[in-house]
Amino acid sequence: MALATEKSIVTTATGRRSLAVLRLATGFIFLWAFLDKTFGLGFSTPVERAWVNGGAPAQGFLMSEGVVGPFKDVFASLATPLTDWLFMAGMLGIGVAVMAGIGLRVSAVVGSLIMVLMYVAEWPFMANAASTNPLVDYHIIYALALIVIAAVSAGDTWGIGAWWKSLPLVRAQRWLV
Structure with missing residues (x-):
């Protein structure tokens, strides 16, 4: 059985x-x-805990009661202002890139890493876990x-993925697709 080519993945x-x-x-x-975490729009972050008001989004999560399990101390040790900046840059970068349909490979790797780390931090294997x-x-x-979405080039439809992939830098550095 032959593997599908990029052009025939979604027909x-x-x-x-x-x-x-x-x-x-x-x-x-x-x-x-x-x-929401930057401006405290009131959904998961109240305005008084907004990043623009001195809140610490990643530190707040890493030091919360929601972080449980055998790696709780490891995650607590990661609670620094640098972690806030990296987390927020990741949320913004992934959100904009994925919505635009560009850099989907990088977004998939970084976003999946963040999601798996949050999954492990919440340790859903305990009987009383929130999950x-x-x-x-x-x-x-x-x-x-x-x-x-990265694997099937979903950025080419209703996004600028096709244009992005035609750029010389992206053609030379395929990991940027």
Whole structure:
């Protein structure tokens, strides 16, 4: 059985559009996390804990009661202002890139790493964990969505992925696709 080529991975317009919608929704999840944590829009971050008001988004999570399990102390040791900056840059970068349809490989790797680390930090394997499923929760689904949209070039439909891939730098450095 031959493997599909890049041009034949998704062969229908409905399939390409469906993956574009998945891409836009997934990108917006990351962009919204950045916006809510930056400005305290009141959904998961109240205005008084907003990053612009001196809040510490990553430190707040890493030092919270939601971080449990055998790696709790490891995650607590990562709670620094640098971690806040890296986390927020990641949320913004992943959100914008995925919504635009560019840099999907890098976004899939970085976003999946962040999601897996958050999954492990919340340690869903405990009976009293916040997760309703110890194996597959939203962190895993988001990571898988990022991998799928990168693997099938979902940025080419309703995004600027095709243009991005035509740039000389991106053609020379395929990891930027």
